[in-house]
Amino acid sequence: MILIPVIDLMHGQVVRAVRGNRQSYRPIESTLCRGSVPVDVASVLCDHCASPLLYIADLDALLGRVTQVSVLQDLLRALPATEIWLDAGFASAEAARRLRDALGADGARVVPVFASESLDSRAELQRCFADAAHPAGRDGVLSLDRRDGQRLDAAGCWDAPELWPARVIVMTLERVGSDAGPDLDTLADVRRKSPGVFAIGAGGIRDAADLDRAAQAGAGAWLVASALHDGRLARVSG
Structure with missing residues (x-):
């Protein structure tokens, strides 16, 4: 099981x-470091x-404001x-390409996360992971997002496993920071739809036992x- 830290x-x-x-989030308080400065928190x-x-x-x-x-x-x-996986509300592969260009030479280390809650259309989903003219999409990750049992998916990503890339995040937003345990049922559903996908879970992990259960359920x-x-x-x- 690969553990991917999040900020x-x-x-x-x-x-x-x-x-x-998201509107109610507050600055982080951590046992690992003081303060909420991004570089400090990310490094630790x-x-x-x-x-x-x-x-x-x-x-x-993601809330429609200016990208940081x-x-x-x-x-x-x-x-x-460090390789950075970035969800910045990309509506298209072109949007990810523009941001990576704006970040300069280091932008090549940014892997765009294309979230089902943000993508414009089914056609854009296909373009993100199949169009050789858009390398920002070709090497990206798809996030299948849901909250409270509802798919956040205007583009229809959940029902198009033939268009999914090799790496797919199963994002259950109501489990994030909830201490409710991982959503292994949704993970299993995604793996049934695309058995060969490298599935990455998100939300709900409480302890090492949860990680073990997630690994047994097929999360990579x-x-x-x-x-x-x-x-x-x-x-x-290390």
């Missing part, structure tokens, strides 16, 4: 995500997990050996934040 960015700070209610999380990957949700962009380009550039400079990786900040997952030896 949620809002107004230049790391905030604590709880059940997908990657070190704690011995992770070459970091998942970033730019909540300003300068914060992302600071993180890329501070973590030169899991996005984690709250259990790390609360000291419920031990440091991973």
Whole structure:
């Protein structure tokens, strides 16, 4: 099981995500570090997990505000050996390409996360992962998003497994920061639709036992934040 640490960015700070209610998020309080400065929090999380990957949700962009380009550039400079998976509300492969260009040379280390809640259309889903003219999409990750049993999916991503890329995130937003345990039923449903996909879970991990259960259910990786900040997952030896 690969543990992928997560930071949620809002107004230049790391905030604590709880059940997908983004307007109510507050600056992070962590047992691992002081304060909510993105570089500090990201560095300690990657070190704690011995992770070459970091998942970033730019909540300003997801809420329709300006993308936090300068914060992302600071993180890329501070973590030169880290691959960044970025959800910035991309509606299209072209939007991801423009942001990677704006980030400069370090933008090549950004893997776009195309979320079902954000993509414009089924055609755009296909373009993201099949169009050779859009490398920002070709190497990206798809996030299948749902909350309270409802798919967040105007583009119809959930029902088009033939268009899914090799890596798919199963994002159950009401489980994020909830201490409710991982949503293994939805993970299993995604794996039934596309048995060969590398499935990455998101939300609900409370402790190492949950990670073991998720691995047994077929998850190859899991996005984690709250259990790390609360000291419920031990440091991973490098």
